[in-house]
Amino acid sequence: MKSAAAIARPLGLVAAAVLAAACSNGTDAVTDEYRSTGPLSEVRVAGDEAVQIRSISALGGSPDTESPVYLAVRMAVDDYGPLHGQFDVEVSAGLDGECSDAGGRRAARAVLRTEAVVGVIGTQCSVAAIAAAPLLTGAGLVMISPSNTAPGLTSDLAGNAGEHRQVGYYRTAHNDLHVGRAVADFLFLELGLRRAAAIHDGDPYTEGLATAFADAFTELGGTVTASVSIHRQAASHAATWNSVAEGEPEAVLITLFPDEASEVLQHRPADALGEAVATVITSDFFGDAYLGEPRSAGLYLAGRDARHGDDINESTGRGVADVLNRMTADIGEVSAGSFWPQAYDAATLLLDAIESTSRLDDGVLVIDRMALRDHLSAIEGYGGLTGMLACDAFGDCGAARIAVYQHLDPADPAAAAGNVVFEYSR
DSSP states (O other), X not given: OOOSOOEEETHHHHHHHHHHHHHHHSSOOOOXXXXXXXXXXXXXXXXXXXXXXXXXXXXXXXXXXXXXXHHHXXXXXXHXXXXXXXXXXXXXSOXXXXXXXXXXXXXXXXXXXXXXXXXXXXOSSHHHHHHHHHHXXXXXXXXXXXXXXXXXXXXXXXSOXXXXXXXXXXXXXOXXXXXXXXXXXXXXXISOOOEEEEEEOSOHHHHHHHHHHHHHHHHHTOEXXXXXXXXXXXXXXXXXXXXXXXXXXSEEEEOOOHHHHHHHHHTOOTTTSOTTSEEEEEGGGTTOGGGGSGGGTTOEEEEEOOOOTTOBOTTTOOBHHHHHHHHHHXXXXXXXXXXXXXXXXXXXXXXXHHHHHOEEETTEEEEEXXXXXXXXXXXXXXXXXXXEEOOOTTSBXXXXXXXXXXXXXXXXXXXXXXXXXXXXXX
């Protein structure tokens, strides 16, 4: 790849000020000066340099080359080809957002050390985005997440900005308000259940999804008997189940991350709830070892619809099967819960926006940061691997296609990905 010495003015001053503020007072506050909705700086890329973008995912200590999300970004860049037929795009090594606020801040600061970075694909987790987005968008960059789903990062889908909304932030993932509504519809309308509880851990993603479900279920006429936050370091989660059981729910929604969900399910006392109680878990649970245990039979998995069929990305002409086949050849089997298609689409949206809004000035590629945001904000009817994408005023661009799967055979956990029992789309 070419070197990263592209010129960016006056972004260097902006990035330096952001970093200085973060280091000098122990906070990550970005002053209003860098939140301006007026013209932003330009990035100028010389003919022998590469356009710089970055990827922030959750690597968990693994090499970035093993991350489906990072690999999807790299593949999208390769498939798209040089911008204007002559400017390569450099992603560089993947950065680890760690699924934490501290990780999000560290990754954002690492991005800002290279002044010429135009945009970031990431983060993978909502909590990391809450920390990273103010720094990145405050410095003029655009940020497109393939897997942040917390409503607070965009809006309540009723015209009100979320508490963590940042101008310049977009996502190709769905808004979890759709998942909450889908699970509520499934339990209330499809299964005819009227009493339900939720278990979360207080994280913006898990609690946001639990709240979205509770609001939708109540709106339908159901009763939310409890919304319980677990203690992550608890030796046993029996108390959690006892709290849930007190309300005598007919269904329980578990919005935890896979490791936590497995731990909570392992500690479910046999007498806490009747076997007839429907248990629903988010689709990130696909591939978890717990699904191989006999008592896992009957679980429902709810989340994005991973059946992409014949969808084609309009910027590269590549289809889902083609990209997935190449990905599995590189890193082996990819979990049905991975957001790699959304990452591929996020990367091509960014590349298409850069190419559409940039201009040549005596052999130098000039990228206008404000024009880049304007282009992304106006996207509608874009064909991606994940369906037709359109960006609303708050950065939600993803297709809201949600499915509920049922896991029936612990001897064949992968079969659950093909057993869709309920569909939702908006």
